[in-house]
Amino acid sequence: MTVTDEQVAALRAFLASEPDEAEPLTGQLVEADRLVGYGELVHAAFVTAVRRRFSPSWSIPEVIGLVATVRAQLLDDGIHIDPRTSESLMRHALGDAVATELEKPATARAQVLLLGELIVDEGLDDAGLDEFLAQARTLADRLMSGVTHRR
Amino acid sequence: MPVTDEQVATLRAHLAGDVEEYQRRWGRLDRNAARTGYMALLAAAFFEAVDRRFAQSGTAADVIEFVGALRARLDEDADEVDPVVAERLIRDALGDGSIDDLDEDTIISTKVLLLTALISDEKLGDAELDEFMATARSLGDRLMS
Numbered sequence: 001m002t003v004t005d006e007q008v009a010a011l012r013a014f015l016a017s018e019p020d021e022a023e024p025l026t027g028q029l030v031e032a033d034r035l036v037g038y039g040e041l042v043h044a045a046f047v048t049a050v051r052r053r054f055s056p057s058w059s060i061p062e063v064i065g066l067v068a069t070v071r072a073q074l075l076d077d078g079i080h081i082d083p084r085t086s087e088s089l090m091r092h093a094l095g096d097a098v099a100t101e102l103e104k105p106a107t108a109r110a111q112v113l114l115l116g117e118l119i120v121d122e123g124l125d126d127a128g129l130d131e132f133l134a135q136a137r138t139l140a141d142r143l144m145s146g147v148t149h150r151r
Numbered sequence: 152m153p154v155t156d157e158q159v160a161t162l163r164a165h166l167a168g169d170v171e172e173y174q175r176r177w178g179r180l181d182r183n184a185a186r187t188g189y190m191a192l193l194a195a196a197f198f199e200a201v202d203r204r205f206a207q208s209g210t211a212a213d214v215i216e217f218v219g220a221l222r223a224r225l226d227e228d229a230d231e232v233d234p235v236v237a238e239r240l241i242r243d244a245l246g247d248g249s250i251d252d253l254d255e256d257t258i259i260s261t262k263v264l265l266l267t268a269l270i271s272d273e274k275l276g277d278a279e280l281d282e283f284m285a286t287a288r289s290l291g292d293r294l295m296s
Contacts, residue, residue, distance in 0.1 A: 061229075065223045
């Protein structure tokens with residue numbers, strides 16, 4: 001099982017801040033029950049974005065500071081995310097041994113919102129966004145392949 | 152019973168960063184009186200410090216950034232401060248929300264950390280710290296009356 005073009009297109013529309021395109025594309029995935037792999041793509045995109053942001057090294061104060069900045073930005077749109085959940089997600093993406101409880105809806109929601117803000121901050125043009133998603137797709141396929149092997 | 156000189160001097164020593172003086176004075180405080188007087192002074196000082204920092208022009212985003220900066224300075228000890236609790240305490244002092252569900256120990260320990268950071272950021276000189284303590288004392292007396 002690998003990530004599909006349809007799933008990449010849906011995530012791309014979300015990250016490009018095109019809600020008129022993102023919502024129907026995501027809706028189609030839900031209706032046709034073609035979501036398997038989409039969660040892995042979102043997670044891989046998040047990990048990729050976090051690692052790019054903190055390359056080549058990171059520190060706990062930097063993670064805390066970034067989460068606070070992102071939470072303050074989201075607050076302008078009336079959106080709240082939990083700080084500790086967000087910090088754990090980022091630290092986990094950076095290889096730190098912290099629990100994330102990614103299966104919980106609130107955690108998954110925080111991941112998507114953080115990903116959105118990280119990509120906005122990167123200010124990617126079309127080519128840059130395509131290259132980012134290609135990286136995320138490769139990682140997602142590897143992650144799914146790893147899950148398959150463990151089974 | 153109003154806030155005492157000893158209680159004011161104890162909190163002042165803490166806020167001035169004079170650890171030895173603070174520990175000496177804390178050791179001498181009457182514990183029974185401190186349960187009301189010192190706690191009222193602490194609550195009043197916290198309220199005054201939050202008011203000075205956020206009441207005029209602070210936003211909810213500023214509160215998040217302040218607590219984030221405090222925890223970032225704590226580095227590996229960042230989890231000593233629950234960010235949601237800290238933000239709620241500040242917002243409560245600004246008249247927003249409630250902290251009725253929080254336990255007393257959590258409130259006190261978090262307020263001490265926040266108050267210390269707020270005063271540290273203000274970089275008060277001796278006279279200014281005295282003035283701040285006088286304001287807090289006056290408010291503390293009103294809280295107890």
